[in-house]
Amino acid sequence: PGRLTDLVREGDLILSDTKWLVLDEGDRMLDMGFINDVKRIAKATAPDRQTALFSATMPDEIAELAKGLLKNPVRVEVSPQSTTAAEIVQSVVLARTRQKRQVLSKMLADEAMRTVIVFSRTKHGADRVTKDLVRDGFE
Structure with missing residues (x-):
């Protein structure tokens, strides 16, 4: 997220028409301290965007941080791999x-x-x- 944030801040990347924000391994990004970068990126996108956060695990504290990024979130859990x-x-x-x-x-x-x-x-x-x-x- 750091490089993307730099591009947005420098005006080299305009995200205002972005309708989808996909955060893959979102728990890892948030856990590693990228929450502020992710929030900046989300703020630069369209206000009516759809945000999808994918994660293999979602500890409660990370889920709490993610709530600020998601509107009407739906949690989908997949059973362990058989x-x-x-x-x-x-x-x-x-x-x-x-x-x-x-x-x-x-x-x-x-x-x-x-x-x-x-x-x-x-x-x-x-x-x-x-x-x-x-x-x-x-x-």
Whole structure:
């Protein structure tokens, strides 16, 4: 939030038309002492903005600080992460960068692999994997 606050203060960033303010890991920002920066940013946005604060945890004292940022807040809690369903098989395959395409294509060619999720660190990497798989005949 510090750099954003600097840009607003210097007039290099105008947030007055901003309709959404999203605070991801909001509890950490508030806990680390960024409450004043976050308040300055919120004040620079449209008065009728929607503010969303996402957090893995929300201790009472942080929730109290957050109340000043939120209008008509609704608290949504998600139950703790459960274990993987019994019919789901998870695996990790280690491969050198230059071998990954071949290893992935070989795995996907296996009839037992009906539904697969492939994770990529970046959008560019995901696009490259997609192109490679299409080139290898996968849809």
